[in-house]
Amino acid sequence: MKAARELLITGLKNPHAMERQPEEMVEWQAERMVAVAGDEVLKNTFGSNALEHFEITAYKSLLAMADRAGIAMRSVLEQSLREEERMARWVDRHVESLTLQYMQKEARAAA
Numbered sequence: 751m752k753a754a755r756e757l758l759i760t761g762l763k764n765p766h767a768m769e770r771q772p773e774e775m776v777e778w779q780a781e782r783m784v785a786v787a788g789d790e791v792l793k794n795t796f797g798s799n800a801l802e803h804f805e806i807t808a809y810k811s812l813l814a815m816a817d818r819a820g821i822a823m824r825s826v827l828e829q830s831l832r833e834e835e836r837m838a839r840w841v842d843r844h845v846e847s848l849t850l851q852y853m854q855k856e857a858r859a860a861a
């Protein structure tokens with residue numbers, strides 16, 4: 751099944767091309783919160799969350815393609831899927847504290 755194989759190869763390029771280590775980005779943002787303008791830190795957090803969910807969906811699609819193409823790569827794709835799910839949970843756990851830090855910073859700036 752050549753077509754399925756080609757679709758899989760194209761599909762494999764997408765999630766990795768979009769990967770930008772959201773955990774590091776969020777940590778880096780938190781560290782430089784003072785220097786970040788306005789609500790940029792929140793928008794970046796929303797973007798990280800969207801990216802992780804995009805990747806989760808992409809890996810689920812790739813799993814279906816690999817199975818249909820008869821290519822044995824379920825375990826590596828599942829490993830990537832678990833990684834993306836782990837990062838999505840990480841962003842989810844930090845959205846509240848980042849929001850509260852942002853609010854404190856704005857309150858201090860207004861005082």
Ligand SMILES: [Fe+2]
Nearest residue numbers: 802805834837
């Ligand atoms: Fe990711």
